Amino acid sequence: MSTRRENVAHAAEGAGALETAALLRQDLDRLLAAGSLVIPQEPGGWWHQYVCPHHHTELVFRDEVVSETVFACPHGCSMEGEAYRGAWLVFKHQSLARAALQAAAVYAAGENVRYAEVAKELIVGYARQFPLYPVHPDAQGWMLKGRAFHQALTEAIWSTTLIRAYLLLRDQGVLFDAEEQAALDVFFELLATSMAEYRHILIHERNNAESNYTAWLNASLSCVHAARGEQALLEALIEGQGGFLHHLSIGVKPDQLEFEGSTYYHVFVLRAYLIVAEMAQRFGLDLYAAAGAEGQSLRGMLEAVADLADDQGALPALHDGPLARGPYAREIAEIAEQGLAIYGIVGLAPVRREAYRQLAAAGEGEAQLEALLYGKGTAAAVDGAPSQPRSARLWPQSGFVLGRVAGNPLSFLADFGEHGGSHGHYDKLHLTLMHSAGTLTPDFGMVPYGSTMRRTWFAETASHNTVSLGGYSQAQHEGRCLRYEATDAAVSVWLQSTDAYAGCKLNRHLLLTGEWLLDWFQVELAGEAQSIEWWLHPVVPPVAASEPVEGQVFPLQIAGAKHADGEATSFTVVELPVTARYVPSVQTDGLGAAQLNLTYPAGAGAIAHTALVQPGDEIVAVQTPGDSVDPSRALTAVLHRRMGTRADFIHVYRAGDPVAVKRVSADRVSLTVPGAEEKMVQLTQENGLLFK
Incomplete structure (x- = not known):
């Protein structure tokens, strides 16, 4: 089109x-x-x-x-x-x-x-x-x-x-009369001078042309050039170093995500690009079909937004960025309206709908400026055909993988990529578990940077759905995806990290079928035994057999002073209350593991969570800060931990009744859905999880 x-x-x-x-x-x-x-x-x-x-x-x-x-x-x-x-x-x-x-x-x-x-x-x-x-x-x-x-x-x-x-x-x-226009001319000149100066600092003095700042300095200058009719200057801004095309090539990965791996900054930069395109169009220049050096495009970035959203249209808060915020919802509405109107990306319809829902919830009512400016005039309009089932997707350069299988209300999003620079979190191998009724275990986002909790909780490993050691956060590093296979029947993913902790190898194996999601997280330590901690942060507390715990805390080690290379030299201890110990059933398999059943409400139904509690394991409830919208409203995290040099954390999720899980051998588990035959899954050193 x-x-x-x-x-x-x-x-x-x-x-x-x-x-x-x-x-x-x-x-x-x-x-x-x-x-x-x-x-x-x-x-x-x-x-x-x-x-x-x-x-x-x-x-x-x-x-x-x-x-x-x-x-x-x-x-x-x-x-x-x-x-x-x-x-x-x-x-x-x-x-x-x-x-x-x-x-x-x-x-x-x-x-x-x-x-x-x-x-x-x-x-x-x-x-x-x-x-x-x-x-x-x-x-x-x-x-x-x-x-x-x-x-x-x-x-x-x-x-x-x-x-x-x-x-x-x-x-x-x-x-505008002569006096008014004269005032505007001064404004435009002052603005153009400062924006050009700061572009020079970023691009030439700091060698940081890819910064999201640059995209917005470009957007501001493009508006000035449009207001003053300066086509030649706008064309130079598009073509030059640090300009629209160059920034699209270096500020966005070839897989169409903004280079910091943050959903918020992806939307942030995309908005700036769309403004430049809008100004260029005034001179008959079409940037809506432009591409970066490795195929980066506005359409590709918008399609990535549609793919990342959960089934309700809510975007994940990957790395820095708000989980939900009125001004951010307006920004999402702005790009969604344009993605629908310009490119006809039907997958953005639920994203737009959720943005307006959040605005209404924030008290902004029905005043939809973005719909009037960029869309069909009302957010109630239905665009295009009904949404089709969405498939799995791998973002290999950015380091995210999304698992979906038709017919299963559950899906997942995992993070294995680059740290994300100043906007990154210590969260490699983090897992977001989604249900068609909403996300169960999100990344909780980031508070405004003026809050001390930016560094004392929300960027830390323990606030994510991954593994920590001894309460310490992972090092700043990048993991890798060793296997990604998606078919109509299943999605199999193998993620690995060897640099999170010295002498530690983390392997997270995920297998999603039409019935369930198996999460097998292996941890191997080369040195002495340590506390190995597997975290899950649901938005609602689980329902499970438990016994209260009094006076016990989990000591979270927050990095204080650091060397120039980023290595911590001191730590502050933050104590998180342990409120309960979850009690597994007496059922055990041949290797002595017991089954623990937890349940979470999800829409009109529920998500069943089955954990294998192996000899030496403990699963407890930990009171943590809330999400980044309101950290003061405490949440309940599930902490599965053991002391040792090796751990196998085996968890299975299903919408509806729980899955019966048994560990048959060191590398095999059986899974049985009520009313169906037993299925066997083997963990191999060559290909990760194999489904039989």
């Missing part, structure tokens, strides 16, 4: 669009009635500091408030101080830029000229105010400094929203 499309950022037409425009108008009327569309004379700070230091939840922001000095935590805390004020100002400036774009879109959809004036006043007001902001004196040393914000990155994102509002007004014939 053609990827060319007129007026990508436009006001959609039709009854649905009119209804959406009316809702957006009502939302603007709310802000106008509150008198809140007033541009602060103070620049913004760093939004990541807008977090409660006690509960580690993001603080409340209300866009109808004109100014704020006391900032509320959802749990009732009140915060004061310059850091919180600066972070609040980031939200305020961003919300005003969005209000300008929203007003321009409402006007373009046929509403009253009053809304064109609202948008125009905000755009010109910021153009006049921008030169009065100093290059930020309070920015942290590592930041590229902005004027309206601590970071030039935040400034770049904010500027694209304002300039898209300006362009949309201009498309509708709205005129």
Whole structure:
């Protein structure tokens, strides 16, 4: 299909669009009635500091408030101080830029000229105010400094929203007088100068052209070039070093995922690319069909988003990034709308639906600006044919593997790839278990970076569904996929890590059939016996036979000071309460292993989890922090551990009734589903798990 499309950022037409425009108008009327569309004379700070230091939840922001000095935590805390004020100002400036774009879109959809004036006043007001902001004196040393914000990155994102509002007004014939245009010209020049300077620093001085910063500096400059009619400069930005095509080639892996292995930063960079493509289209240049040096493309990146989502449309929080957050949901909606409208990627329909569901849950109601700008005008529209069953997928360069088999409500996503740089987690061989009703064991995402829990929990190994030793996190390293085989009947995966701990080999074998998922995790140590810990973090506590435990804790070792090479030199102990010991049934196999049955609710049904508890093993419930949305709401983790130099953690999952599991020999297990014949699985040194 053609990827060319007129007026990508436009006001959609039709009854649905009119209804959406009316809702957006009502939302603007709310802000106008509150008198809140007033541009602060103070620049913004760093939004990541807008977090409660006690509960580690993001603080409340209300866009109808004109100014704020006391900032509320959802749990009732009140915060004061310059850091919180600066972070609040980031939200305020961003919300005003969005209000300008929203007003321009409402006007373009046929509403009253009053809304064109609202948008125009905000755009010109910021153009006049921008030169009065100093290059930020309070920015942290590592930041590229902005004027309206601590970071030039935040400034770049904010500027694209304002300039898209300006362009949309201009498309509708709205005129700016000489004085207004002069103020805009100064704004554009200051913005272009700083963005070009920071591009030079990143690309030439820091040799870091692949940074996600670069993508957004490019996006901001592309908007300036479009506003000023500078086609030659835009073409140079597309073709040059660190430009659109070069960044697509080095900032995205050949398997179509952003190089840091973070879902959030994948969406983040993709949004910037789509803005550049939108600006290029104004000059008749088609970047929607462009490809990087190894086939990277906007379509491929969007298809990866559709593939990564669970059956409800929720994206996994791989590496750094929020598990769920209102502004992030808007960003997801923005790319999903464009993926559906431009490329017809039907798999993005549930992603879009889930994004709008999250926005409604966050109190944003039915005001769907992204639907009006980029889609069919309403998120209720049905695009294309019904979704077909999705297949398994391997991302070999990024290091993720997704297991799906038609007919099985269960699926999995495992991580074996690169650490992810400053946005990576110590989580190799992590397993996300998904059910058609929702994800059971997600990666819990990342709190705002201003929270201390970024380093004391959410990046650590023990917060993921993988193996740790002695409560210490894995080293920063990369695992590998030794086998990936997907057929209509089964998906077999063998993942290995030899660099997580000195003298330690980790092998995770996964076999998904139409009935169940077998997870066989082997650990081999070359030295002395240690505590070997297998972690599972369900979003709901398991139902299982257990006995209470009092006064017992699990000591989590958090790295403190480090050498320049990253090796830790000191540790802080964080104690996690052990609350119960799970009691297996008395049934044993010929090797002395007992079977433990755990159950988790899933939609109208349940997920049965069967664990083999071998002599010397212990399985306990550990109270941990909650997810990154609200760490203060404790969760219950399942910890399967043993002391030794070798461990075989054998776990089986099934939607519905449990699987009877027996270990027949050191390398074979039998699995029996109620009403079906026994199946035998053998673990081989050559090919991993073989299914008979």
